[in-house]
Amino acid sequence: MSGPGAFSLPFFLPMPEITPFLKSLLSTSGISAYETPAAQLIETRWRPVVDEISLSRIGSLQALKRGSGPQPHPAIMIATHMDAIGMMVTSIADGFLHFTQVGGIDPRILPGTPVIVHASASGEELPGVIVIPPARGLPASVGDGVVGLEYLLIDTGLLPAEVSAKVRTGDPISFATQPVELAGEVISGHTLDNRASVAVLTVALDELQKKSHAWDIWAVATVQEEVTLGGAFTSAYGLRPQIAIAIDVTFAKGPGASDWQTMPLGKGPTLTMGPNMHPYIYNALKELAEKLEIPYQPEITPRHSGTDGYATQVAADGIPTMVIGIPLRYMHTPVEIVALKDIQRAGRLLAEFISRLEPDFVEKIVWED
Amino acid sequence: MKQLLKKLTETFSPSGYESAIRDVIRAEVTPLADEIRVDALGNLIIRKGQGGKKIMIAAHMDEIGLIASHIDEHGFVRFTTVGGVYPQMLMGARVRFHSGLPGVIYNEPLEKPTDTPAIEKMFIDVGATSRKDCPIKVGEVAAFERPFLDLGDRLVAKSMDDRIGCLVAIETLRALKSTPHEIYFVFTTQEEVGTRGAETSAFGLDPDLGFSLDVTGWGDTPGRKHFDIALGKGPAIKIKDGGMLADPRIIHWMVTTAEKARLPYQREVLLGGTTDARAMQLVRAGVPVGCISIPCRYVHSPSEMVDYNDVQNAVKLATALLSNPVEL
Structure with missing residues (x-):
């Protein structure tokens, strides 16, 4: 999967709508370590707007858009993880599937959720629903309370013998909840964490078709963020960019999560501050957002940012890193919600930032001791 | 093989203090190796073959x-x-x-x-x-302190985790007549305190692919549920554990090789714990990795139990994997 871009988008066309692409991303499977369907969709969308695309040794999609400044070009890596949280078959009992989680899932929201079982013995995508045994079928200690993952099952509707012939232990399971555009220009679906950020990066790449930029851009859709940050660790090491920006979702204000630690939805992306982020890049983005009157929200992350940025910062001999957050409600559920405006704003800010990166920007990134 | 396993499991070498077990293994593998060395963290590295794909096989020699x-x-x-x-x-x-x-x-x-x-x-x-x-x-x-116990098909010892992996690595090296690959058998240090020997040896070797040989849990004693691993039903091909998702290409390579060689195998989805393969997967620009697991009861107790047939079949599977060309 490599080769030069076939064409660039003509200047006179309006910017492509991002929502249809985002919806197709939200309808595509790709749990951690099984990202190929998402990678293929993203590759098709990015190919016309970048110069080269390849896969890393463990499957991250790495797209290069070359800069026009003096050689050698410094490079910025933008990491947006494409893997989704999901589930995996642990055993089969009387035709029902027991399962575990891939990434972190809240078991409270699972019963009643539609899923796809990627049945490896038959090669089929079997629809299923997550079911909960009646209280009398559960241990008394579980009874009416929160029922843990170990008691939930997936019903595919098939007879036990058919299930055994098609499904095997270790088969991946994806959420199948369809995305829906809600009133108020917000979208709901599974895997907005972090396909919303893939959409942000796509908006930026589209914007950059009509802007020149001195720096090389490595647009990377990383794998396995939800389990090990593995894609970001390895692509940052392999590509050795001079700076890195991770884009990931962050906790938006919502029911039961409305205190000062959360960010309002629809008020702009967050610019993250803390030891994981380089203050110089933070300030550069903040000043640019203010100058261009792009709404943004400062966000404090005192420890692990919980994003690919945690990996890029310590890859190789260290990479100055920044994290941009997209506020999201109902994290790690099949009904995550993101404001479309925040995606557009973050994409535009990113494109403006990249196009203004001067060849010597990296020399200016110094610690003021 | 049982005599060697007795020797391996009756050696005392907790993490960070692997010199005793390294000496036992070194004596065993020296006649079989094309090259042998010990790196800065004490990993014992044995090369077999030259010039082909670089494959790293990790079995940890430390114990809790x-x-x-x-x-x-x-x-x-x-x-x-x-x-x-x-x-x-x-x-x-x-x-x-x-x-x-x-x-x-x-x-x-x-x-x-x-x-x-x-x-x-x-x-x-x-x-x-x-x-x-x-x-x-x-x-x-x-x-x-616990002597090795031979119950026939079932073998019991302390530190079966992971001297059984070391045994499979040694016996695979012995069985491997020729290989198109450049294979590095790494007897790693400090796995039990965070897969630390594997992390540095993988960085040093920069392999094209690899797998670990380690124990996994079991689901076949009273009260255990929803874990499809039993003693005696074959080595387990890891799909997931608590710290890693195995590379689907490596899983496919292992499954098709086992089926072609008519070897029994089990598919492993382990909820807790991880192996050296996790460290290998994340090193440098990333490495496609998997793991062949030996089903083991009572892991981290003084009486860890494995099935001798699983051990022999693990050797056969590893030997089949390494004897033939591989395209992921």
């Missing part, structure tokens, strides 16, 4: 253990753990220090005799009567 943290005035040794040692495994246990000296473990009185004491409430009695005559110094490490 204890480390003396304080000697009291009456000569009792207080300790903490090296790796995942559960207190309920220690009540009444016998241990042997790296120096060869034995000791027995007991605990301060409990409120109820059925309680499990915290590690801080336990001590090792080495037969001393005062701090002065105690032969153990702060910092000395110990491991479970």
Whole structure:
């Protein structure tokens, strides 16, 4: 999967709508370590707007858009993880599937959720629903309370013998909840964490078709963020960019999560501050957002940012890193919600930032001791 | 093979103190290796073949253990753990220090005799009567003392985790007549304290692909549920564990090779714990990795049990994987 871009988008066309692409991303499977369907969709969308695309040794999609400044070009890596949280078959009992989680899932929201079982013995995508045994079928200690993952099952509707012939232990399971555009220009679906950020990066790449930029851009859709940050660790090491920006979702204000630690939805992306982020890049983005009157929200992350940025910062001999957050409600559920405006704003800010990166920007990134 | 396993499991080498087991393994593999060396963290690295795909196979040679943290005035040794040692495994246990000296473990009185004491409430009695005559110094490490037991098909020992992986690696090296690959068998250090030997040896070797050989859990004793691994049903091909998702291409390579060679195998989705493969996967620009697991009952107890047929089939599977070209 490599080769030069076939064409660039003509200047006179309006910017492509991002929502249809985002919806197709939200309808595509790709749990951690099984990202190929998402990678293929993203590759098709990015190919016309970048110069080269390849896969890393463990499957991250790495797209290069070359800069026009003096050689050698410094490079910025933008990491947006494409893997989704999901589930995996642990055993089969009387035709029902027991399962575990891939990434972190809240078991409270699972019963009643539609899923796809990627049945490896038959090669089929079997629809299923997550079911909960009646209280009398559960241990008394579980009874009416929160029922843990170990008691939930997936019903595919098939007879036990058919299930055994098609499904095997270790088969991946994806959420199948369809995305829906809600009133108020917000979208709901599974895997907005972090396909919303893939959409942000796509908006930026589209914007950059009509802007020149001195720096090389490595647009990377990383794998396995939800389990090990593995894609970001390895692509940052392999590509050795001079700076890195991770884009990931962050906790938006919502029911039961409305205190000062959360960010309002629809008020702009967050610019993250803390030891994981380089203050110089933070300030550069903040000043640019203010100058261009792009709404943004400062966000404090005192420890692990919980994003690919945690990996890029310590890859190789260290990479100055920044994290941009997209506020999201109902994290790690099949009904995550993101404001479309925040995606557009973050994409535009990113494109403006990249196009203004001067060849010597990296020399200016110094610690003021 | 059983004699060698007895020797491997009756050697005392907790994490960070692998010299004794390294000597045992080195003596065994020296006639079989094209090149042999020990790296800065003590990993024993054996090369077989040259010029083909670089494949790293990791089996960790360290074991869980204890480390003396304080000697009291009456000569009792207080300790903490090296790796995942559960207190309920220690009540009444016998241990042997790296120096060869034995000791027995007991605990301060409990409120109820059925309680499990915290590690801080336990001590090792080495037969001393005062701090002065105690032969153990702060910092000395110990491991479970338990002889190897041959029950026929079922074999029991301490440190089956992961001397059984070391045995499979040694026997694979012995069985491997020729290979198109450049294979590095790495007997790693410090797996039990965070896959640390594998991390540095993988960085140093920069392999094209690899797998670990380690134990996995079991689902076939009373009360255990929803874990499809049983002793005697073949080695397990890892799909997921608590720290890693195996590369689907490596899973496919292992499954098709096992099926072609008509070897029994099981598909492993382990909820907790991980192996050296996790560290290998994340090193440098990333490495496609998997793991062949030996089903093992009572992991991290002094009586870990494996099935001899699973061990032999693991050797056959590893040998089949490494004898033929591989395209992921």
